Amino acid sequence: MKRVLILGCTGSIGVQALDVIDGADDMVCVGLACGARVDAMLAQATARGIEITSAASGGGSVAHSPDLGSLIDAAEPDIVLNALVGAAGLPPTLAAIERGVPVALANKESLVAGGDLVRAARDRTGAMLVPVDSEHSAMFQLFEGVDRSRVVRGVLTASGGPFRGRSAEELTGVTVADALAHPTWTMGAKITIDSATMMNKGLEVIEAHHLFDLRYHEIEVVVHPQSSVHAMIRLEDGSLIAHMGPPDMRVPIGYALRWPAPPPVREEMPLAGASLTFEPPDEVAFPCLRLARQAGAEG
Numbered sequence: 049m050k051r052v053l054i055l056g057c058t059g060s061i062g063v064q065a066l067d068v069i070d071g072a073d074d075m076v077c078v079g080l081a082c083g084a085r086v087d088a089m090l091a092q093a094t095a096r097g098i099e100i101t102s103a104a105s106g107g108g109s110v111a112h113s114p115d116l117g118s119l120i121d122a123a124e125p126d127i128v129l130n131a132l133v134g135a136a137g138l139p140p141t142l143a144a145i146e147r148g149v150p151v152a153l154a155n156k157e158s159l160v161a162g163g164d165l166v167r168a169a170r171d172r173t174g175a176m177l178v179p180v181d182s183e184h185s186a187m188f189q190l191f192e193g194v195d196r197s198r199v200v201r202g203v204l205t206a207s208g209g210p211f212r213g214r215s216a217e218e219l220t221g222v223t224v225a226d227a228l229a230h231p232t233w234t235m236g237a238k239i240t241i242d243s244a245t246m247m248n249k250g251l252e253v254i255e256a257h258h259l260f261d262l263r264y265h266e267i268e269v270v271v272h273p274q275s276s277v278h279a280m281i282r283l284e285d286g287s288l289i290a291h292m293g294p295p296d297m298r299v300p301i302g303y304a305l306r307w308p309a310p311p312p313v314r315e316e317m318p319l320a321g322a323s324l325t326f327e328p329p330d331e332v333a334f335p336c337l338r339l340a341r342q343a344g345a346e347g
Contacts, residue, residue, distance in 0.1 A: 052305055053079040053100075053123045055116060055140055056131030058088040060236040061154045061180065061301065065129055066092060068302045072312040075305060079123030081108070081116060081140075083133075104136075115139035120147060127305060129180070130155045133238055138162045145175040152304035154180035156255045160344075163258030177259070178304040183252055184259055185300035186278035186291035191260060194281060194289065202262050203280035203288070204252055205272040206329060207232050209244040212273060216333045232275040232295045246329065250340020257344055264345045269337060271327040276317065293317050 052069060056062045057080040069075045079100035082089040086107040093101050101108035102119045110119045120128065120143055128144040129152040130137050137155030142162070144151050146169055153159070158166060170177060179185050183204045191199070210229050211219055227244035228237060235243070242248035253267050268282075275295040280288050293299055294315050302311030331338040 050075045050306070051078045051124065051126045052076065053081075053120065053125035053128045054131065055081045055128065055137070056083075056133065056155070057092055058082045058085040059131055059133065060234070060239075061131035061297065062129070064298050065131065065301050065305065066096070068298050068305065068311075068313060070096075072302075072306075074309075075312075078125055079110075079119060081112075081119055081132075083136075115143040117143040117147075120144055120149060125149060127152055129301075129305065130158065131180070133157075133236070135161045138165070141166060142169055145169040145173055145177070148173045148175050150176040150178065152178050152180050152301075152307075154301075156181060156251050159255045159258040160251050163254070167258060176307075178307045179255070179259055180297075180300055180304045181252060181255070182278045182293075182295070182297060182300050184255060184279070185303055186293070187256065187260060187281070189303070190279060190281045190289055190291055194283070198283045199281050200284055201266045201268055201282040202256060202260060203268040203270060203282065204249065204256060205270055205275070205277050205279060205326075206246065206249045207243065207275045208271040208273050208327070208329075209246070211244055211333075212271060214333060215330075219333060231273070233297075235297070245336050246334035247336035247340065249329070250337045253337070253341050254344040264341055267341075269329050271329050272325065273327075274322070274324060276322065276324060 054062050069077050080089050081102045084105045086103045100123045102110045102112045104112050110122050127150045130141050131154040135157045138158045138161050141158040228240050230240050256267050277290045277292050280290040296315050298313045302313040
């Protein structure tokens with residue numbers, strides 16, 4: 049029985065992870081942590097008989113510490129799902145890795161803010177890091193099946209968000225509600241806004257650099273509005289290998305939590321009637337992608 053500790057249990061990823069664990073017969077959640085939504089976390093814990101909890105705003109059975117190390121020690125997990133939002137996710141990522149505990153990483157800022165620190169910690173302990181982002185989960189699986197020496201570039205896909213195709217001038221009057229209306233994915237507010245501005249894809253470029261040891265010129269981004277192809281790799285002969293799947297975050301969550309076993313979630317990708325289109329990103333209307341790549345390259 050794999051013991052899972054969820055950090056960020058009341059957010060979109062945390063809620064879906066609990067759903068995945070509830071439907072599996074070989075996983076159990078042994079601890080929860082949240083930010084301010086203490087009542088929601090305690091309701092999750094009560095419903096599942098989880099005794100070990102912690103909240104940044106106070107509350108829970110384990111006193112909150114900046115790196116959540118005390119919670120990890122109390123829960124004794126086999127894997128930590130880090131679904132915290134923002135740079136606050138870096139200390140617990142490091143705390144888990146320093147203890148040799150594998151991390152299912154949904155907190156991309158751990159690598160954006162501290163990728164070199166995380167890499168150094170992994171080198172010391174050998175702790176596994178399995179990405180939860182759909183694009184990086186797909187690329188992780190592609191790299192597992194191909195000799196790395198054959199790979200020329202990795203390709204991340206972007207849905208384009210709700211403003212795909214609009215010029216910079218056409219974006220001047222958009223509202224928060226417009227930005228939160230993502231056409232294909234159901235996600236938390238922060239990542240949905242980041243997707244609308246393509247900042248999310250910029251952060252994912254930096255994340256891919258640290259996860260897969262790719263140089264920045266070896267990471268492509270293409271806009272793919274159907275969100276069916278999550279990532280691709282280009283091989284030395286010019287061919288492409290793509291990872292396809294439905295836009296359901298429970299699949300990469302389940303893959304990361306059960307790795308190296310297959311995920312408990314099964315959702316077939318329909319092919320009849322499907323179409324795939326790819327476009328270059330507009331880095332004039334969406335400059336965050338260019339700025340993130342520049343920041344990553346400069347270190």
